Amino acid sequence: MSRIVFVHGIAQETVGPESLLAEWYPALCDGLVLAGGEKPAREEVAMAFYGDLFRKAGHRGLGTPELDASDVEEGTERELLLQWWEYAAQLDPRLPGPGDRTRLRTVRPVQRALDALSHSAFFAGMGERLMIGAARQVRRYFTEQQVRDAIRERFERTLTEATRVVVAHSLGSVVAYEALCAGPDRPDVTLVTLGSPLGVRHLVFDRLRPPPHAGRARWPAPVRQWVNIADRGDLVALAKELRPLFGDRIRDLPIHNGAKAHDVRPYLTAVESGRAIAAGLAGPGA
Structure with a gap:
């Protein structure tokens, strides 16, 4: 019976729940111990996994077809890449910024965004295909109802009567939020969101x-x-504070994850995350 349920984010289509747990569980334990808590048993932790729903079908060609700027769709994919670019340029003055927003409708803005992001600390070493693929999974979640429903069903299936804490990373925070809103009769849980895009106006919120x-x-x-919990350098969590949009009961906590601002492992090893999860496991009044 899972006392802690994890919900992952994008770009997990070629792994699975057990391999993800093999990465996340030790980081969870580290954060809890640093916070003065106790390690949960491995069987008390579960992963709400949906990455395979984004896995492409096999084909007769070699490798994965490349994506470039011409493949970026108007709407969510384009705007998300442009917002990431704007924020990355704010964080690093060495990056060329978009400048006047009116120029974004001319001079190949998507290609300029991809070029700049490829030199940012956040997307360093990541090819255009992966950056576009990240934006595409967000777009598909919001525009393909069948995918959205299937992902939520995976999360709901993982929850048990024993679940006390939901730890949701990246797009997983959107999944957890929507599913918990849809199940008002579930037992009380603590929600811990890490690197969440929930506050991104227009594209997510x-x-x-x-x-x-x-x-x-x-x-x-x-x-x-x-x-x-959000790192200042996390481009996915463009809106660091959710309290103004979701209510005064939220505690927004800043942390520093080093070079890997959006990586779930430094999020989980942070003492702030450990304290939040430990308090949730302890129950009301802890």
């Missing part, structure tokens, strides 16, 4: 289900406490 009203999102009824 305004497309949530249930939809926000008057600029505020609905509080997920099963959640008794919510801790949101």
Whole structure:
């Protein structure tokens, strides 16, 4: 019976729940021990896995077809890449920035964005195919209802009556939020979001289900406490604080993950994450 449920983010299509847990579980234990908590037994932790839903079907050619700027779709994919570029340029003055937003409709803005991001600390060493693929999985989640429903079902299937803490990384925080909103009768849980894009206006926040009203999102009824943790250099978590959009009960905590700002492992080893998870396991009043 899983007391802790993990929800992963994008770009996990070629792994599986056990291989992900093999990476996440030791980092979880490190964070809990640093926070003065106890290690959970391995069988008390589960992964809500959905990466295979994004895995491409096999084909007769060799390798994976490359993607370039011409493959980027208008709308979510394009705007997400441009927002990542703008924020990366703010963090690193050595990167060429987009400048006047009006110029983004001319002079090959997507290719310029990809070129700049490839030299950023966040996307260093990542090819265009992977950057475009990351934006594409976000777009598919919000535009393909069958995919969205299947992902939520995977998460709901992983929750048990014993679940006390949900730890959601990246796009997984969107999955957890929507599913918890849809299940108001579930037992109370603590939600810990890591590197979450939930506060990104227009591309994520305004497309949530249930939809926000008057600029505020609905509080997920099963959640008794919510801790949101973000690194300043995390391009995915463009809005570092969720409290203004989701309610005053959220605790927004900044941390520093070093060179790997969005990597889940330094998020989990942070003492702030360990304290939030330990408090959730201890229950109300802890």
